[in-house]
Amino acid sequence: MAQSAEMILRIADVTKSFEGVHALTDVTFEVRAGHIKALIGPNGAGKTTLLNVINGLLPPDIGHIYFRGQELIGMSTDRIALLGLSRTFQLIRLFTVNNATVLDNVMLGAHKLLKPTICGALFFRRKTAREERVVREQAMDALAFVGLEWAAAMLPGALSFGNQRLLELARSLMSQPELLLLDEPASGLNDAEVEGFMQLLSAIRARGITILLVEHNMKLVMNVSDEIVVLDFGRWLAEGAPAAICADPKVIEAYLGACMENGGS
Template sequence: MSAILSVDHVGVRFGGLVAIADLHLDVAQGEILSLIGPNGAGKTTAFNVMTGFLKPSQGDVRFRGTSLTGLSPHAIARLGLARTFQRTSVFPDDTVFDNVMIGLHGQGAQMARAPLLAALIGRAGAGERQLRARAEALLDWVGLGARAQEKAGALAYGEQRLVGVALALATEPAMLLLDEPVSGMNASETRVFVRLIRQIRERGITILLVEHDMPMVMEVSDRIVVLNYGRLIAEGPPEAIRSDPAVIEAYLGQGSAARRAAAEAQATREAAHA
């Protein structure tokens, strides 16, 4: 399948610190790709480059054939590339519904700055009703419809993250970047979120995911790329990444790959003699 997003030999340096050395990857149209790696591997830095919050020291990022170099985050979002963030940013004293409405208004929805004549003949009111219906649909989609009239600050942390997902989906993106979306969620909430990710993809939205919950990553991903110290060390389907010695060593330390291989061999021998 053709690439919707291409990261072309991107590097990021902060003085003498190399955050990303030479990252090159393509995200295929319609796939769920996970970007994983130990803490400090450069995952969020890569997200920030892709979405215009950080300028690369070298290389280029192209989205649907358009270079994103020099574009603002808002301009990139208008092209159809949306993201969520590691930390929630809700208005805690407003309802969940009003949080989404604020986001919709802030994205330059059609009714904003309606001309006086349009207001007089009721078009502005119609636009507002459309926005309210859109907000309700988004909250139903992410599973927060029943919590719409509760204060956002009263939601559990994981539920607050779903508000951020609703706001990202409100931009009607072609591709969605999710930065640690299940952080703070329990096992049941994570399972629900996995279903949501699949529903998002079913609606034609490509997904790039950064996440530390490895069982969730292995379950939901079509393909996984692995960063360590700012370099890509592995790429492939979940079953290949799960047993890759370089990945095991990056996560668990030197020698762990050999121990893992020995343990798996022992388990195989025991199964054969059972």
């Protein structure tokens, strides 16, 4: 098993059904550290369900998830996050209550670095302020990385849809993840924004962060991913390099064709 030492995430025989509907059936695959792995498939193939299982929002009926060899099933979402696993959402979920700004959102991404307490707020103010300054600088860096530093003081609701997606990404990066789960990050983006997003993903990969990407935009998937896994009706259908997946007749029948039109590989 020399190979599996490099595998940051291992999904083993995961099955999940909702009131008799099989969302996932015996799904097994691995994600290699430092790679961008795309998870594709038709609507309802169970992609988001799988992401929810991985980060502990949904318990599977059976199966195991190993992150760096550690079993995640049975762990709470917040503990899984502390291990270095972060995600974005298909439907954007930013913090908007009490006039929380864009910068506040990004700084919240650093929760696990700050672990704030009431005592810290009342009695160890100097230490808290010092940590807060460091985190604020990091947050500005993260915003600059996605190109949103100009929006730091704005309310998230004032941003365009595409920029809200970038904000979610910046917030996730603040948690210094080892593995990033991205759920349809390019949906609703225009072509120019998708272009920029591809460069961002490559830059994130260059930082050594592994990405598991659920995405429908085949141009993006074909361009950035190292490997692709295809789900169909909750079952593993195919897995391999982008070119091989594009040429796989099973995949073409179930899902693609789109591959060619979008001028993939």
